[in-house]
Amino acid sequence: MRTHRFIVPLALLGVLSFPAHAEGRDISRDTLPANDGWASYGTGTTGGSAADDAHVFTVTDRAGLVRALDGGSDTPKIIKIAGAIDANTDENGDHLDCADYATDGYDLKEYLTAYDPRTWGSAKPSGPQEQARQASAAKQAERVELAVGSNTTIVGLGDKAVLKGAGLQIKDASNVIVRNLELRDAYDCFPVWQPNSGGLGDWKTAYDNLWLRGATHVWVDHVTLSDKGHPDEDEPTYFGRNYLRHDGLLDITNGSDLVTVSWSRFADHDKAMLIGNGDTATGDRGKLRVTLHHNQFESVVQRAPRVRFGQVHVYNNRYVVKDGHRYSIGVSTESALYVQNNAFTAPGHIEVADLVKSWNGSALHDEGTLFNGFPVDLRTIYNAYNSGSERDLTADVGWTPTLHTKIDSAGTADRAVARGAGAGRIP
Template identity: 50%
Template sequence: MRKKMPKAPVSVAAAIAISLLASPAQSFASPAPPADPTAQTARQPLERQVLAANDGWASLEAGTTGGSAAMEERIYDVSSRTELLVALASGAEPKIIRVHGDIAANTTPDGLPISCEDYAAGTGFSLSQYLYDFDPARYGTAKAPAGPQESARRLAATRQAATIRWDIPSNTTIVGAGPDSSITGAALRINAARNVIFRNLTVRDAADCFPSWDPTDGATGNWNSEYDLLQIINGSQHVWVDHSHFTDAPNLDTAQPSYFGRPYQVHDGAVDVTNGSDLVTMSYNRFSDHDKLLLIGSTDSTSRGDAGKLRVTIHHNVFENVGQRAPRVRFGQVDVYNNHFITSSTSAVPYGYTLGAGVESHLHAEANAFTLPAGIPLGSLIGYFKGKVITTSGNTVNGKIVDLRAAYNAAAPVEKQLEADDTWAPVLRTQVNAAQAVPALLANATGPVFTAGDAH
């Protein structure tokens, strides 16, 4: 009999407190992998499957097995925020969590919705007053906001963070019980954890109720939001993200107002890998209607422990109507192959670039397909962020092979030219398909498609 989570109310504070009990040492205890992951995956139900051998960086060393070895009493069926928090807080021993239906993050323990106004109640925060106090015409542009309204904004933001920021511990498999399983409004984290499988889930709209204004960010200032749909942070390792869908829809940033001449952006990243995390495979996911997709690497400094880490494989995913960072890389060895990047002429998300070459990045982009409307220059598919090298081979744009690096260099100034990267070559790969075949191959193959309990 599978364990069904209790319906008894659990306070928000208690649930969050329980989630902090596992120490970092506990979270890094990994079970031994099965003798033959490939064979086992082929015959196991969804929640018992493990990452196949040679399937990207997450298959290195002991591989990624998640909670596949969980005992029957550590299989949790959850359909509410309270049930999910209790399951996540149940320690680092192998566990399986199956999500049924949609779980809304901005809710009370009893399931009542929490609005942005509810988080702000009693803090003294007022958006209209905040805009008045920090209007650049009045406050200036030389320093970050400080004062009663900024303090109130921070307090309200802390309340939301305590409600929606959830950590997935080591040795966990979390899967959608069906193709309609989803989590809405949560800022999920794999935080100083190891050996996590995340599959078959739609994750949407981790909207920040209280974006911060920074007049010193860029030439004209920017609004910055706090939450990613999924963060892989603080030295986390061996993570497999598969057959999931990450989106802002229906609450797109383009529907938000502008203040101080800048978009009031309420979303940050989709899946970010930062702060020395390592050995990640992302496969057969769908990313749609989101601006800042995949940030790999924390800062241009080595202070976050990123150097020598951030090894990530991104293969057989669909990116549809996304803006930038697909991915943007610092320091890491990142293998990007057999993905389909689609931008429609009616996209609500403005297109910026796809592949971002940052400081000490080693990005290998091979056999990807780009479907683009007229008006997007070939040279804009690569973005320059102080990188020196990039590998691009066998990629197509609208069905035709294009040398993406050559197209970028033809449009870039001399000081921003990118050389070919001869320092490494990816070897941990499943079958590499010709780029011309990728659109048809992935047409109905990405995002949540499974039912838990079935073998695939």
């Protein structure tokens, strides 16, 4: 039998559709299994599995990805990412750095001089350099903020699919699946100085690797999220505060609901995951229902996760705590965290009481936790450690999870997650 060879011009590789057999097992039409966390509630989560052949794309660059996303349209679509895509590129695919976005005379040295707290004081930055910073930030946002619409599946091909520099946003959308993909380095070129943040002032950054805002029925599975490329620990200190370039790895805010995050890896980052973005956002009551299972949080400083309002089931996760750690489980306003059979490994100077922190929280259900191989009760130890200084956390969070896969012991889960969490590891 004669074998035919087809040569495809590279210019056409931005958006292409390939048959499933060309890439081995086709996971792009997988849907969330029944009872797999909050995203399986009600209608479940099917992503773009109903897409016709005309809306199945393989993309290899930013331009192709933007075309496939179709401005965040609700048309069922499957987007397969092949290789590494850099969001900080122009229409020709050439890389853009921070100098390319700077406009209207923005200059970091001049910005630091203008808003030095010793001379500027505690007022919010204003004037020419702040206006120039805002204009420069808008130029970058136009490049890196990518909207994902309803009925969409985004999946990486093989074990080397990467989207770097992007702020992927699922905003006011429903029925979305993101799988088998490395999301890396949502790097903000133009952080803003906030003099009164935390009483000391701080730098605020703009982008999360993945941000759910008003999103419902979302499944994030076998995704790796990190700052790889520009670690914050390598950034300088200005005004006595670290000049952070990254915000969250995965934030779930603004009334998002019915989310499952499974078999994913969160690594080498400060603020990993925020669920609920404000103590006064009372419209979040009854929403922010999230399941986190079989994820690895490695060298994460805080927010793994921090929760407001939501009913959040955290089970069978693996925590590898390193130096610089502040806390893992954040119990905040009206949160209802059900924490079950998780394993923590930490160096000797970190204590069990360091794993939990509360801001106006009142309850935490914890069971089956291992700390360096030994069973511990997070809530009881937290209460004992903070006796007399903070309100005790009760064990009654007002609900019991029913939507979950098999819950293993913490030790079994620890070993399974070490082997199987992250992009490129779908069985």
